[in-house]
Amino acid sequence: MTPEEILQFERSLEKISAKAEEFGLDYYPMRFEICPADIIYTFGAYGMPTRYSHWSFGKSFHRMKTQYDYNLSRIYELVINSNPCYAFLLDGNSVIQNMMVAAHVFAHCDFFKNNQWFRHTSRNMVETMARSGERIRDYEFRYGRQKVEEVLDAALALQEHIEPRYDIGKVHPKKGGNCRHSVSGKRETPYDDLWELDHKQPETDKCPKVKKFPEEPEKDVLGFIAANSKQLEDWERDIAFIVREEMLYFWPQVETKIMNEGWATLWHARIMREIDLNEEETIEFAKMHAGVIQPSRTGINPYLIGLKIWEDIEKRWDEPTEEEREKYGRPGGQGLEKIFEVRETENDISFIRNYLTKDLVEKLDLYIFKKVYTKWQVIDTDWERVREGLISILVNGGNPYIVVEDSDCNKNGELYLKHYHEGRDLDLFYLEKTLPHVYRLWGRNVYLETVVEGKGVLFSFNGDKIQKKVL
Amino acid sequence: MFDRTFIVSKDDWSLHRKGYADQQRHMEKVKEAIKKNLADIVAEESIIMSEGKKIVKVPIRSLQEYHFRFNQNKQKHVGQGDGNTKPGDVLGTDGSSGKSGKGPGAGSEPGVDYYETEMTVDELAELIFEDLGLPNLKEKRQQELITDSFQFRDIRKKGIISNIDKRRTILESIKRKALAGEDSHAIIPDDLRFKTWTEDIKYQSNAVVIAMMDTSGSMGPFEKYIARSFFFWMVRFLRTKYQNVNIVFLAHHTEAKEVTEQEFFTKGESGGTKCSSVYRLALDVIEKRYRPEDYNIYPFHFSDGDNIPADNEACIELVKKLLNVCNIFGYGEIEGLYYNSSSLMSVYKKIKDPKFTSVLIKDKTGVYTALKAFFRPQDEVLKI
Known part of the structure; x- marks a missing residue:
């Protein structure tokens, strides 16, 4: 964009932000940064401009940049969940394109600020990641790049296994005497333990029985290992905690992808329609918008599916059917109110479960497909099974659910992980390559119990080789 | 505001x-991974058969970001059609499902459990040849190898306009004007200076490689493939590292004949095996065209070792004769499906000459082992 175009863009932003506010969008102060394609792709690959260095980011940067160079795919923006909210726009875009992207970004920011699944995400993550990146760099100088990379490789292999619901529905186990360890419940202040003195449990036996540690299966595998591994040096522990912290920050974005993209698409379209554009600009906008909501035969386009669900909710609450009026007491005219409520309370799973209707599945022509021998084949179009199929893909961010069962297996400090099998087997080749990473962090034998073709199987790694035992 | x-x-x-x-x-990590897997990659069919293609795909199995994930082949996906999609509709066949970048894209394509990187054959060759060289290379009388590099060393007043030396021309002009006390900026023909090159001639030791391959009926597809893979890299190696090494291609069954490079790599023959025939031809070629006083001579012979027993003694004698005139003699024996332990290899155990190197190849990875065994430089006279 030339300096004149930037000025023009700035002026149009006043209109866009005014419209956004008029529609009721509530966002943080915005910082728009115009940057060249390779910078956008760098940020896209790292997820954050200030993140630490790792070859895997270089790999995805290379792939994204190549696709861009060959005109295969394009990122238009990168928006950061932070306060103020940073948005990086492509220098090569036209003014109209960046206007649409900006309108899109205002809605993303509204979503970050108001959706309740984001309530615990740090809004200072740009700075936090910069500091973490600095520390990791310092470790590279002190302990060598190879060693740091090894620890990062291992921690990243486990990064999906954290507990994003750490504050929900957890009954903190009552303290039964500090026989083995103290339960590390989350304390709000350093003085919280004083409250417990009021209701002291009568201690019948001093040490009831040797308890398993963790007492309850622990979903936060990475956090558990980082906190309890006897093998890790302090700096290695730090790296594991950094990886975990960053994943906790990114997690709500993974869990609200369809909603968030749909929301942003809904509002960029409405805002742009309200702004005076000439004929040429209108066509340019329409072309870009159409590109964004293009359906995909081999996956779902979150921009499109999200948008359609939002529009459908609004319509059904604005003009409820006779049945809906009677059955649910929906008076009508509440469409806008309803979608703002939904954007506050739901995530993708509940969004799909509550609002992907029979009508929508059929109208959008959604289906389930899988590989049948060498062919990719549609196997189901029944709306309820399609909905459940989509949800099952989204559960736990699309990752298998794995917990720490015991950290003193065989009374030898060995780590026992368990995969809660929900109908889908694990990729065994990947499994065998991942266990050594877990071992690198834990330092003693590691086990993983899973189900393979209906049979319980226990995999283990002892630092030398993988073993497999049918249970 | x-x-x-x-x-x-x-x-x-x-x-x-x-x-x-x-x-x-x-x-860097990709290269490390390639180096670790060179033995596998060297005999990769897609590379050997990529004749003519500049860029090849090199499979590497150690660059994934491993984590616990679901079995991709059993995964169910959700997609969107353009109306009236029914169960049983086919979206695509293996590997070609995703045309767009969305959905199960290349990265998560089921069945692909390794990472493929693209590199040029030359880049790959560089990695493979890093530690290889021609062994026992000696200075020979007639030195003919020319490295055709040019050096601009001289400045002249006449020359081709494209070789003009701007800096010196301007300097001349300034000098002339300063002497004359003028103040104009003109450049007159007399100011012009040109760079001139001289050809750099380095004399190097001459070398000839005699590539001998058994093409008899007992050489099955596997044996031929191994032999060809070896010679494929050998030819590449010689052409990259040494500018003018001569290569003679000899194919044999019971009779031997000299063939072109193309025939050598493509033609199959049949019949029995008499290895002595090719050794005789090699000696003949050496005597007529590559005299040992002038040339470093490197004969390499690949066979499945299934020689007519009556011919074995003759072979030993001829190999000994060859050893007298060449720098090393390499014999590669491929252990295929019908491998017979009373092979030529067991006969050659009698040869104690340190210049004689033999390698037994059992599978594809043996090609790299053979390359390393035959081309280990002892004294690097011919270092470019």
Whole structure:
């Protein structure tokens, strides 16, 4: 964009932000940064401009940049969940394109600020990641790049296994005497333990029985290992905690992808329609918008599916059917109110479960497909099974659910992980390559119990080789 | 102005090189992985058969970001059609399902459990040949190998206009005007200076490689493939590292004949095996065209070792004769499906000459082992 175009863009932003506010969008102060394609792709690959260095980011940067160079795919923006909210726009875009992207970004920011699944995400993550990146760099100088990379490789292999619901529905186990360890419940202040003195449990036996540690299966595998591994040096522990912290920050974005993209698409379209554009600009906008909501035969386009669900909710609450009026007491005219409520309370799973209707599945022509021998084949179009199929893909961010069962297996400090099998087997080749990473962090034998073709199987790694035992 | 909720800025990002730095690191890791797997990659069919293609795909199995994930082949996906999709509709066949970048894209394509990187054959060759060289190379009388490099060393007043030396021309002009006390900026023909080159001639030791291959009926597809893979890399290696090494191709069954490079790599023959025939031809070629006083001579012979027993003694005698005139003699025996332990290899155990090297190849990885065994430089006279 030339300096004149930037000025023009700035002026149009006043209109866009005014419209956004008029529609009721509530966002943080915005910082728009115009940057060249390779910078956008760098940020896209790292997820954050200030993140630490790792070859895997270089790999995805290379792939994204190549696709861009060959005109295969394009990122238009990168928006950061932070306060103020940073948005990086492509220098090569036209003014109209960046206007649409900006309108899109205002809605993303509204979503970050108001959706309740984001309530615990740090809004200072740009700075936090910069500091973490600095520390990791310092470790590279002190302990060598190879060693740091090894620890990062291992921690990243486990990064999906954290507990994003750490504050929900957890009954903190009552303290039964500090026989083995103290339960590390989350304390709000350093003085919280004083409250417990009021209701002291009568201690019948001093040490009831040797308890398993963790007492309850622990979903936060990475956090558990980082906190309890006897093998890790302090700096290695730090790296594991950094990886975990960053994943906790990114997690709500993974869990609200369809909603968030749909929301942003809904509002960029409405805002742009309200702004005076000439004929040429209108066509340019329409072309870009159409590109964004293009359906995909081999996956779902979150921009499109999200948008359609939002529009459908609004319509059904604005003009409820006779049945809906009677059955649910929906008076009508509440469409806008309803979608703002939904954007506050739901995530993708509940969004799909509550609002992907029979009508929508059929109208959008959604289906389930899988590989049948060498062919990719549609196997189901029944709306309820399609909905459940989509949800099952989204559960736990699309990752298998794995917990720490015991950290003193065989009374030898060995780590026992368990995969809660929900109908889908694990990729065994990947499994065998991942266990050594877990071992690198834990330092003693590691086990993983899973189900393979209906049979319980226990995999283990002892630092030398993988073993497999049918249970 | 100050109550605005947004700021637009455009910084200079040219020093932000992080993406490129980590990309570099990734490429380094790719190269490390390739080096670790050279034995597998060297005999990779897609590379050997890539005749003519500049870029090849090199499979590497150690560059995934491993984590616990679901079995991709059993995974169910959700897609969107353009109306009336029914169960049983086919979206695509193996590997070609995703035309767009969305959905189960290349990265998560089921069945692909390794990472493929693209590189040029030359880049790959460089990695493979890093530690290889021609062994026992000696200075010979007639020195003919020319490295055709040019050096601009001289400056003249006449020359081709494209070779003009601007800096010196301007200097001349300034000098002339300073002497004359003039103040114009003109350049007159007399100011012009030109760079002139001289050809750099380095004399090097001559070398000839005699590639001998058994093409008899007992050489099955596997044996031929191994032999060809070896010679494929050998030819590449010689052509990359040494500018003018002669290569003679000899194919044999019971009779031997000299063939062109193309025939050598493509033609199959049949019949029995008499290895002595090719050794005789080799000696003949050496005597007529590559005299040992002038040339470093490297004969390599690949066979399945299934020689007519009556011919074995003759072979030993001829190999000994060859050893007298050449720098090393390499014999590669391929252990195929019908391998017979009373092979030529067991006969050659009697040869104690240190210049004689033999390698037994059992599978594809043996090709790299053979390359390393035959081309280990002892004294590197011919270092370019």
